[in-house]
Amino acid sequence: MCRRNGEWVIILGVRAYLKKFILGKSVLKSLRFRITLLIILVGTIPMLILETVILNSYEKRAVDVRTADIQNQCTILCNQLGDLSYQQGKTSDIVGTELVQLSNIYSGRVMLINKEFRILEDTYGMDVGKTIVSGNVVRCLSGKGTNQYDAGNRYIEVTSPIIGNESEQIEGVMLVSVSTDSIEDSLAVLKERAAAIEAVAGLLLFIAAFLIGWGIVRPFQRITGGIEAVTEGYEDNYLYENAYTETMHLSDAFNKMLGRLKVLDKSRQEFVSNVSHELKTPLTSMKVLADSLLAQEGAPVELYREFMGDMSQEIERENEIINDFLALVKLDKTANTMNIRTENMNELIERVLKRLRPIAAQRNIELVFESFRPVTAEVDEIKLSLAITNLVENAIKYNNENGWVHVSLNADHKIFNIEVADSGIGIGPEDAEHIFERFYRVDKSHSREIGGTGLGLSIARSAIVMHRGAIKVYSQPGEGTTFTVRIPLIYVS
Ligand SMILES: Nc1ncnc2c1ncn2[C@@H]1O[C@H](COP(=O)(O)OP(=O)(O)O)[C@@H](O)[C@H]1O
Ligand SMILES: [Mg+2]
Incomplete structure (x- = not known):
């Protein structure tokens, strides 16, 4: 029993070894191994068949000739x-x-x-x-x-x-x-020679197969090396592996991906520096206000009140930035967790407008909702409300006193459109290209009076894109702005 156990241990050990060093290293799965094997097989099999056929027919022919000879002599x-x-x-x-x-x-x-x-x-x-x-x-x-x-x-x-x-x-x-x-x-001599030739040919074939296998796989190894180099810290490690069409496609695809990674990395860096810049601005103002108060001995109460009021405004602004920023981060994070439900879009828009009416009323701006038909659609209510709120809020903010904002809703059998049009200050074509970028604001000094972070439209766009929708802007400076949103009625995950 004990010996049997010992044998088992050895068998299991050998199996584990084979698994680790042959299968574990995926030698059998490697392209190089397979190509080498294929070339060897393709080379050897015909050689062996040829040998058998030649030797057999030699024997038959020799016997036939000899038989005919003897028959002649006999006759x-x-x-x-x-x-x-x-x-x-x-x-x-x-x-x-x-x-x-x-x-x-x-x-x-x-x-x-x-x-x-x-x-x-x-x-x-x-x-x-x-x-x-x-x-x-x-x-x-x-x-x-x-x-x-x-x-x-x-x-x-x-x-x-x-x-x-x-x-x-x-x-x-x-x-x-x-x-x-x-x-x-003579057949034996022939066989011996054939075996010698076969041995030499086999060796040459093996060397050739090994080299060819190595050569074929080489470009792929270079690509792997390139990708690994990029993983360690991507600099300008673009791949130009043109040995085969396939490797060319692979390099192209990789280069595109690398380009995209770089853009992402750049925008992430920009985002972080923008965020810290935006967050620091109100803090700097507050510090200036506080310091100047402290520097004055016995400053009058009115000055205190005034500066404190300013500081309160800065705190409010800081709060606003943080809120927008959190909304954006939350959208990014929950990109995969859409809370989709069938919603009555007319009611959803009414609810948004109801919340914004007081702000519009402050500047005597007419806020009108025009609904062409009842629309129900599969949407994430919170995210889509956020998007519409931002659009309508902008339409009110960047408007003139006594202006108007028209919100309309329409649908065909596949998609619904929301249009937010205003009689406001408009946007120039150069700015229109950038307004969906994070922290982008057209006129920093003017917008500063109005208030805002430059995040609203990028929040809106993210939310719309998550619904597989699209947003577009049409505007002329001084002639108002129209944002159009198109979203499929049925959500496709
Ligand atoms: N309806 C609009 N009319 C004119 N300009 C607009 C309108 N909506 C957005 N903009 C411009 O686009 C910029 C970006 O908008 P947004 O991302 O909402 O940021 P914020 O409103 O916080 O400034 C705004 O600063 C503004 O200059
Ligand atoms: Mg805004």
Whole structure:
């Protein structure tokens, strides 16, 4: 039992080793291994088939030639024998010499057999007088010469009928059996040579396959190296691997991805520096206000009140920035967790407008909702309300006193549109390109009086894009602005 356990331990150990060093290293899965194997197989199999075919046909051909030769000689000799009345036991010396010659040429055995199956002549001199009844002899006596190759015992047996000149009948049989050892010997030599050639060819093939496999996989290894270099800290590690069309596509795709990563990285950096800048501005003002108060001994209460009021405003602004900023971060974070429900869009917009009406009223701006039809759609109510709020808020903020804001809702069978149009200050074409960027504000000094962070539109756009929708702006400076939003009625995740 103990020994058996020991054996198991060894077997498991060997298995673990194989797994770790062969399968674990994925050698069998590697492209290089497979290509090498394929080339070796493709090279070796035809070589082996060719060898077998050539050697086999050589053997067959050699046996055929030898058989035909013997048959010819037999026929000639049998014709001569027809003149002799050997069957009466009067075999001549001439016949004996001829038979010995034949047996010498082919280093074989020649026998003469009469109709009674008795052996009259045997060049081996062993079986004279004995009877032989073999299938070939019987067949030959009935009129047809035979030949037979026995590959196992390595000999060719040929029989030829002897036809009497006078009787014109079969009087006996000449039987020749010849060893094929010489053929086998040359076959063995050929096989040896073939094996030597195969060994050399096999070695060359293996080296070639190894090198080709290495060469084919090389560009992919370079790509992996390039990607790893980028992972360690991407600088300008663009790939230009043009060895194959496939690697070219791969490099192109990678370069595009790298470009995108760089853009993302840049925008992240910009975002962080913008955030810290925006957050610091109100703090700086507050510090200036506080410091100037502290520097004045016995400052009047009115000054205190005024500065404190300013500081309160700065705190308010700081709060606003942080709120917008948090809304944006939250949108980014919950990008994958949309809380989709079927909503009545008319009611949703009404609710948004109701909250904003007091602000519009402060500047006597007319806020109108125009609904072309009842619309229900699959949306995330909170995110979409946030987007519409930002658009309408802007339309009020960047408007003139006594102006108007028109919000309209329409739909076809696939999408719904929301349009927010205002009679406000408008946006120039150059600015229109950038207003959806984070922290972008058209006129910093003017906008500062109005208040805002430059985050509202990027929040709105993020929310709309999450609904697989799109937002566009149409505007001329001084002629008002129209934002259009298009969102599919059915949410596609
Ligand atoms: N309806 C509008 N009319 C004119 N300008 C607008 C309008 N909406 C947005 N803008 C411009 O686009 C900028 C970016 O808007 P937004 O991202 O909402 O930031 P914020 O409103 O906080 O400044 C605004 O500062 C403003 O200059
Ligand atoms: Mg805004």
